Amino acid sequence: MTETTTPTSTTTFESMTDGVRTPALRFVGISMVFPDGTHALQETTFDVHPGEFVTVVGPSGCGKSTLLRIASGLNTATTGMVSVDRSSMGYVFQDATLLQWRTVTRNVELMAELEGVPRAERRRRALDAIELVGLQGFEDKYPKQLSGGMKMRASLARSLVLNPKVFLFDEPFGAVDEITRERLNDEVIKLFQLNGFAGLFITHSISEAVFLSSRVLVMSARPGRIVADFPVPFAYPRPPELRFDPAFAELSGEVSRQLRGGHT
Amino acid sequence: MSSVQAQDALPRSATALMTDDMVNPTPTAKKSRRFSPGQIIGPVVLFAIFIALWYVMRFWGLRFFFDKDGIRLLPSPVQVWQGTMGSSVARHRYIEGIKWTSIVAFGGLAITIVIGCSLAVLMSQAKWVEGAVYPYLVALQAIPVLAIITLIYTVFGGGLAPRFFVCIMIAFFPIVTNTLFGLNSADPGQHDLFTLREASRWTRLVKLQLPSALPNIFTGFRISAGLCVIGAVVGEQFFRTGSKPGIGIIMDLYRIKGIYPPLYGGVIIACLLGIVTFLIFGWIGKLVIGDWYESGQRKT
Numbered sequence: 001m002t003e004t005t006t007p008t009s010t011t012t013f014e015s016m017t018d019g020v021r022t023p024a025l026r027f028v029g030i031s032m033v034f035p036d037g038t039h040a041l042q043e044t045t046f047d048v049h050p051g052e053f054v055t056v057v058g059p060s061g062c063g064k065s066t067l068l069r070i071a072s073g074l075n076t077a078t079t080g081m082v083s084v085d086r087s088s089m090g091y092v093f094q095d096a097t098l099l100q101w102r103t104v105t106r107n108v109e110l111m112a113e114l115e116g117v118p119r120a121e122r123r124r125r126a127l128d129a130i131e132l133v134g135l136q137g138f139e140d141k142y143p144k145q146l147s148g149g150m151k152m153r154a155s156l157a158r159s160l161v162l163n164p165k166v167f168l169f170d171e172p173f174g175a176v177d178e179i180t181r182e183r184l185n186d187e188v189i190k191l192f193q194l195n196g197f198a199g200l201f202i203t204h205s206i207s208e209a210v211f212l213s214s215r216v217l218v219m220s221a222r223p224g225r226i227v228a229d230f231p232v233p234f235a236y237p238r239p240p241e242l243r244f245d246p247a248f249a250e251l252s253g254e255v256s257r258q259l260r261g262g263h264t
Numbered sequence: 265m266s267s268v269q270a271q272d273a274l275p276r277s278a279t280a281l282m283t284d285d286m287v288n289p290t291p292t293a294k295k296s297r298r299f300s301p302g303q304i305i306g307p308v309v310l311f312a313i314f315i316a317l318w319y320v321m322r323f324w325g326l327r328f329f330f331d332k333d334g335i336r337l338l339p340s341p342v343q344v345w346q347g348t349m350g351s352s353v354a355r356h357r358y359i360e361g362i363k364w365t366s367i368v369a370f371g372g373l374a375i376t377i378v379i380g381c382s383l384a385v386l387m388s389q390a391k392w393v394e395g396a397v398y399p400y401l402v403a404l405q406a407i408p409v410l411a412i413i414t415l416i417y418t419v420f421g422g423g424l425a426p427r428f429f430v431c432i433m434i435a436f437f438p439i440v441t442n443t444l445f446g447l448n449s450a451d452p453g454q455h456d457l458f459t460l461r462e463a464s465r466w467t468r469l470v471k472l473q474l475p476s477a478l479p480n481i482f483t484g485f486r487i488s489a490g491l492c493v494i495g496a497v498v499g500e501q502f503f504r505t506g507s508k509p510g511i512g513i514i515m516d517l518y519r520i521k522g523i524y525p526p527l528y529g530g531v532i533i534a535c536l537l538g539i540v541t542f543l544i545f546g547w548i549g550k551l552v553i554g555d556w557y558e559s560g561q562r563k564t
Contacts, residue, residue, distance in 0.1 A: 074456055091460055097453035101475045101556045113471075114461035142556040 347525025446477025
């Protein structure tokens with residue numbers, strides 16, 4: 001099932017480990033059938049290694065989001081096995097899911113608060129994370145005072161306070177405009193380089209997938225399974241101009257072809 | 265009494281929405297809430313129509329439709345004012361009356377809030393409690409107070425206790441249902457966050473369900489506050505104690521004596537007490553959740 005069309009190059013973090021690598025997140029033979037009979041996932045197997053940023057693209061309703069819910073433990077797979085350390089897992093949803101009654105700072109603190117991190121420590125981490133995502137000056141604002149893009153930044157920061165080893169992104173920028181999305185993509189790459197987490201990103205957007213990831217997986221229509229695996233050779237950090245690079249366009253084209261091929 | 269799930273709990277706050285020049289170049293319109301002329305003219309016109317109808321009924325309507333002496337039975341607004349606020353006896357009686365009616369209404373409301381909210385929390389935590397209790401809540405709501413006056417009297421006798429009971433009975437349902445609705449309607453995505461970090465039931469209740477239910481809880485408070493005033497006045501009509509005369513008792517006194525101006529004055533006073541209570545709870549609600557709550561908002 002795996003198809004390699006572009007020569008592999010080492011990503012920044014791969015070079016740090018040598019020999020056998022333990023995956024940060026491992027799916028083995030995951031299938032998912034919902035109680036209503038919907039067959040969402042079929043025999044899905046792949047690994048996400050530390051320092052790897054994997055994006056899954058696929059048609060609507062192919063079970064991409066279910067994959068993340070299984071990884072995080074929100075759902076349990078019908079068959080198969082997931083191996084991951086969930087203690088510091090980051091998870092950004094399609095909606096920002098900020099608590100309306102909390103200020104930005106208190107929202108960002110939430111995950112650390114639920115983990116029982118002492119008040120002073122979590123406040124410090126929250127302010128760091130807020131600065132990292134570029135929300136300084138908005139610490140005391142309520143969610144209703146923020147734009148969609150700023151809410152997503154706050155949502156990113158909320159996961160960052162746990163200093164995640166594994167970071168799941170469930171189509172987080174689907175609802176924001178193109179310009180905001182590109183800026184947020186730059187932000188995610190910056191965070192990825194800084195923290196070196198293992199990233200698993202779900203999206204509809206092929207250019208977003210290629211721009212962000214070190215590997216793009218293509219899923220088939222429901223019941224979803226991985227039909228192609230494209231390593232992305234571009235080195236990090238990735239400048240915005242990369243989007244206009246012929247090699248970028250070519251790879252995007254191949255992913256797109258594969259996506260359409262798997263669809264029909 | 266049927267308007268249980270009143271929507272749009274609080275007026276939109278006048279806070280300006282901030283412009284986000286970093287990620288969203290379109291400035292968001294500043295929203296303000298000042299009274300426009302239309303908002304004042306409407307009520308004023310209706311009030312004028314109301315007064316006109318009053319006089320029509322007084323001089324013609326009661327005689328024509330009901331063959332009653334309107335001049336005697338329906339005093340003019342001026343007479344009502346003079347008979348209520350202009351007469352020092354009536355005025356002092358009603359001031360005392362407002363005190364006792366308020367004690368029963370607010371005391372009853374406080375008790376209802378404590379019991380009602382606790383019950384709602386219990387129901388939200390265990391589906392079987394909800395299933396078991398809910399039919400009886402509906403039944404309680406359906407019982408006409410007038411039908412069980414005798415029963416209440418048999419149990420409590422006279423005095424303040426039965427008045428509290430009537431209050432609580434009337435105000436209970438909106439508080440429980442609104443609170444329960446709020447507790448159960450926290451955003452599923454926000455629930456997922458708490459599930460991810462394996463939050464305890466208690467943490468979830470205190471940090472997610474209760475705060476997100478606050479707008480609904482205050483809606484319940486406002487509805488029930490008004491109902492409590494009604495309950496107190498109605499209760500007084502049946503359970504009178506000479507030493508603790510509420511507005512309802514004083515009204516009944518004037519009815520028996522056939523002195524009509526202060527009787528209508530009592531109606532207006534009871535009505536104003538209800539309005540003031542409603543406004544006070546609206547204001548408290550705004551103080552507590554006005555900073556973050558937008559009526560009609562989408563969950564963020």
